[in-house]
Amino acid sequence: MKNIPIKIPSDLVLSRLKFAKYKTRADKKILSFIAGIIDEGYSLIEPKAVFAVFDISVRCGTVRFGSSKFAVKSASLSKHLKGASKAALFACTIGGELVDRVNAYVKKGEIASATVLDAVGSEAAEALADRIDDIVAKNARAEGFSTVTRFSPGYGDWTVFDQGKLLNALKASKIGIKATKSYIMVPEKSVTACIGLVKSGSKPVRKVYEGNISKAKK
Amino acid sequence: MKGILARLKNEILIYDGALGTVLQETGALKAGACPEELNISNPKVIKKIHRDYINAGADIIETNSFGASKIKLAAYGLEKDADRINYEAARIARSAASGCVSRKIYVAGSVGPLDRQVTPLGDLSFDEAVKAFEDQIRKLKEGGCDLIILETFADIKELKAAVIAAKEIGGIPVQAQMTFEGGERSTYGTTPAAFAVLMNSLGAEIIGTNCSTGPKELIRAVKEISASTDGFISCQPNAGLPELRNGKTCFPETPKAFAKYAVTFAGLGVNVIGGCCGTTPEHIKEIRSALSGNKPAKRRYIPAFRLSSRTKVVELGAKTRPLIIGERINPTGKKDLQEEIKQGKNIIIRREAIEQTRKGADILDVNVGVPGTREQDTIGPAVEAVQGVSEAPISIDSANPFAVEAALKEVAGKPLINSVNGEKDKIDSILPLAKKYGAAVLVLALDNRGIPKDAKARIKIAEGVIRKAIALGIRKEDIIVDPLTLAISAKPDQAGETLKAIKGLKKKGFPSSLGVSNVSFGLPNRRKINADFFGLALAFGLDLAIINPSDDNMFWVAKQKKKRAVTDAGIKKFLGDALSPAAEASKKGLSASCEGAAAKDVRTRLKEAVLYGDKDNISGYVEEALAQGIAPLEINSKILIPALEIVGRKFGKREYFLPQVILSAESVQRAFGRLKKEIKPGEQEDKGTIVIATVEGDIHDIGKNIVISVLENHGYKIYDLGRGVTADVIIKEAVRKKADIIGLSALMTTTMIQMERVIKELKKKGLNFKTIVGGAVVTEAFAKEIGASAYARDAIEAVNIVKSLMKERS
DSSP states (O other): OBSOOOOOOHHHHHHHTTOOTTTOOOOHHHHHHHHHHHHHHHHHOOOEEEEEEEEEEEETTEEEETTSSOEEEOHHHHHHTTTOSEEEEEEEEOOSHHHHHHHHHHHHTOHHHHHHHHHHHHHHHHHHHHHHHHHHHHHHHHBTEEEOOOBOTTSTTOOGGGHHHHHHHTTGGGGTOEEOTTSOEESSSEEEEEEEEEEOSSSOBOOHHHHHHHHHTO | OOOHHHHHTTOOEEBOOOSHHHHHHHTOSOTTOOGGGHHHHOHHHHHHHHHHHHHHTOSEEEOSOTTOSHHHHGGGTOGGGHHHHHHHHHHHHHHHHHTOOSSOOEEEEEEOOOSSOBTTTSSBOHHHHHHHHHHHHHHHHHTTOSEEEEEEEOOHHHHHHHHHHHHHHOSSOEEEEEOOBTTTBOTTSOOHHHHHHHHHHHTOSEEEEESSSOHHHHHHHHHHHHHTOSSEEEEEOOSSSOEEETTEEEOOOOHHHHHHHHHHHHHTTOSEEOOOTTOOHHHHHHHHHHHTTOOOOOOOOOOOOEEEOSSOEEEOSTTTOSEEEEEEEOOTTOHHHHHHHHHTOOHHHHHHHHHHHHHTOSEEEEOOOOTTSOHHHHHHHHHHHHHHHOOSOEEEEOSOHHHHHHHHHHOSSBOEEEEEESOHHHHHHHHHHHHHHTOEEEEESOBTTBOOSSHHHHHHHHHHHHHHHHHTTOOGGGEEEEOOOOOTTTOTTHHHHHHHHHHHHHHTTOOBEEEGGGGGTTOSSHHHHHHHHHHHHHHHTOOEEEEOTTOHHHHHHHHOOOOOOOSHHHHHHHHHHHHSOOOOOOOOOSOHHHHHHHHSOHHHHHHHHHHTTOTTTHHHHHHHHHHTTOOHHHIIIIIIHHHHHHHHHHHHTTSSOHHHHHHHHHHHHHHHHHHHTTSOTTTSOOOOEEEEEEBTTOOOOHHHHHHHHHHHHTTOEEEEOOSSBOHHHHHHHHHHTTOSEEEEEOOSTTTTHHHHHHHHHHHHHTOOOEEEEEOTTOOHHHHHHHTOSEEOSSHHHHHHHHHHHHHHHO
C-alpha cells in the first residue's frame, strides 16, 4: 500500500515536544511555527505499508506464523495472542524524505525546525501504524474476526533482534524498509507490529468464498 | 424478447440470494475447497440452487463465478482452469434459466474483487487488473450471460478497472456494486455518493450496493446513490448482521422481515432487489410476493457538473459556485518544481496540494510538463502523490494524450481533463479517453487557426467539440468550456469578448471556466486587476476559475455575492481602471508593534529576543547594543546567559516547551555569532570542553543536537563527533581535544550497550573524563549500572549537570 492518507495529530506532536496543556504558555507565533512544520511534514511523508495475515500456532512461548519460516520466541507475545488463531504482521514507513529534511535542518543549524519536524515524523509514523491497524481490523471484521491491540518487537520480551526476520517475512524491502546491523529500521520512521485475530461471532462476515480461500491457503 | 434494461424502466426485477452460504448447507462444498470449481466437478448442485431461486421467484440469477478471476483461482492452483470455470458458470446458469418457460430469466455473470489489491493499496497495476477482469468477463459473456455484475468491491479504483474491462468487452449491461460498512463508507473511505458519481460517468447501467450489512443499514447508502445517478439502482443486502449461535454463523433477518425492507427499497426507486450472504430462496420468495405488482418509484435526479475523489464529491451548484481549481501544481516558471519532477520526486507537489486544499481549492490541477522529461512517466506518480494528501478531485492538465491516459489510470475517482480543443487530433485522442475513464472535459474555445477574436466564433468552436463529445456518450453536464482569457495589455478589446462568451455559453446551458490571471499579464498591480476581472467574470456567469488559491483577494471576490453591471459600461470601467497608471501603494511607516519595540531599551529587547526566540531580530539588537558602547562580554554574561537561564527555569516549570527552548538557544547562537568578532582570544571565560557523540550502531541524533545547541549557548566548547561513532574514536578525540566531559547519546536498547563499552575502555585506559549519558531509552539506573558520571533527562538538565561536573573537576 502506498500514499495511505493519514492525519498527523497536532496535539500529540505538541505533547511529544513536552507541551503541558495547563502549564505551557505558547504564543501564536510559536504555534504557527509548529503548524507550518506540520504542513511541511505532510508534504514530506510517503506513507507505505505491507501486511499479511498468517494462521498462527503458539506453543511453549513460541509463536509460529503460518507456513513462513518466521517464528517468535516471546512469552509476552504468546500471552498477548492468547485466543487468536490468526495474526497480521505489518511494516509501515513514512519514507526517508522527512528524515533527510530533519538532517538538512540540523546541518543548517536550525535545530528547532529539526526537532519539531522529527516529532512530526514520529507522530506521522504512529498515525500510519494506527491506520494500518484500522485496515487490518476492518478486513478482519469482514472475515468474522476481531482484533487485539498491536504488539511490536521491543515490547515485553519480544526482542528487537527479530526486526530483520520480521521485515523479511513481509518482504518489506518492497516498500524500502531495511534493518541495520544494530536492528534499527531504515527509514528511521518505520513501525512493525503484530495484531492478533480472534474469531468472533457478532461481527459481519464477507461472502463465504473469501473464508474458503483463506482456508485453502492453510 | 425485451432486454433487461428496457424492462427495468417499468418493472422491479428480483435477483437471487446467496449462493455461497446455501452451497455450504448442501454439504457439496468441502472445507477449504474452491466453490467455483464445482462448476466443473459438480455442476448439478449449482444448477439445483439456480433452479431453487428461479422457483422462488428470482428474475435474475448470478453465476457461480464470484471468485473465478485467474488471480483468485491461483490460490487453489486453478488458474489454468479459469476460462473453463467461468464459461461453465455461465452455461450452467443459462441452462437453468432456459428451463423456466413461464417467464424470462436473466443470467448475471458474477465478478468479485481480485485477491490482490491495485496500486497504491497493493502492488497490482491498473492495467494488470483490467486484464484480469477482461479475461474473466469475456468467458462469462461467451457462456451466455445477459449482464455482468461486479459486486462486493471495497476499493473504488479496482472497481473502476472492472467496469472499464466490462465496457471494453462490451455488448452487455454492467451492474456495479460496492460494499459499505454500516452503509456509510467502504473500507477505503469511499462514500456511496463518490462511488455513484464515478460509476455513472463510467457508464455502468445499474449502480448499487451489496453485502457487508443488513437491509436497514443500506437504506442510507441507497438514498445517497440515488441522488448521484440517473441510472438504475440495485440493492442486495445480507440477511442482517451475522451472529454465532451454537458455534454456527446465523443471519438473523427472517424472510418476512427482509421482504418488508424490499418494499422500502422499492419506495426509494430501487430497480433491482435481491439478497447477499445469509439470504435463501425463502427470502426471495417473500420479496417476490411483497413486491408483486410494485413499480419502481420515480426518482429525482438533478444533472450537474460533478467530480469525485476516492472519498469526496465536488458539485457545481448555486451554493458551491464558483468552484476553484488550484493552479499551483505547474512547473512553468518554477525551477525547484522542475528539478523535482526531473528527479522523480513529489515533495513540492504534495506541499502544494496540501496548501491549496487548505486555502479552499475545490479541485487540484496537476501539470508536470517539463521539457526533457516523459510526461506519461511523471504524471501518474504526481497524481498518486496528490491523492495521498488531498481529498480534492483532480484536474489532469496536459495536452499529451499518453500522459492524460497515464493519469486517468491513477485517479481514484472522476477527474476533469484539462483540456481538449477544436483541433481534430485533440478531439480524436482526448474525447475517447474521457469516455473510457469516466472523466469530465474542459473544452478550450480555440482550434488550429488559433483563438477567434469574437465571442460568437469561440462558442461555435466549443459547440463543435461538445457535439462530438455527446455523440461519443459523454454527458452534457460533464463538459465545461474555457472561452480563454487574453492579456489586456496586448489586446484590451478581448476582455469584453471573453466575458460575452461566458454569458453566451450560460444561455446555452454550458458551464464556463477561466484561467483568470492571464488577463493582467505584463501589467503592474496584477493582483488587483485579476480580482477585478474575476468579479466581473462571475457577474457574467463564470462557474469555475483556475486561480492561485493563496491569493486571498480572489477568494474574497469569490465569496462576495456583489452584483456588478453585466454591461459594456462595466467592461469599459474595468479596462479603464486596469490600464491607467497604477497608483503607487502608500508607504506606511513603522507598524505599531515595531514602534513599540523600538521604544524599549536595547537590553530589554535583547532579553526578550532570547525569551521569545526572535532569531530574526537579535543580531540587529546586538549591533545596536555594541553601538551604544555596551561591552561584548557584558552583553553575553549579563543579558544573554541570564535570559537563557530564565528560559531553562520556565522549561523546568513546564511554562515553556521544547521548541521555545531551542528557538531561544538559536537566537543566542546568532547573537554569539556577532559577538565573537568583538571578543578577543583569551577574553572569553573557558567554561569547559565537551566531546559528544551518538554511539556506534545508532543513527538517531536529534536529541544530541538539541543538547549541543543549548550547551554551546551556555558557553561550553563542544566538539560534535556525529552519530554511529565507535568507542575508539570517541576516546581518541576526547584525548586530542583535551575534553573535560564526554557526552554519549543512544536511542535504542540495542545500541545503548555501546555506552558501557566506552566507559569500560576509559577505565581500562585509566582516563578520567567525566561522562554524561542520555537518550530516549537511557535511564538514571542504567547510567549508574554502567558507571557513567551522570545522566541527563533533557538539554536543560544537561546544562545544570555539566555545570556541577565541571565543578567536580576543578
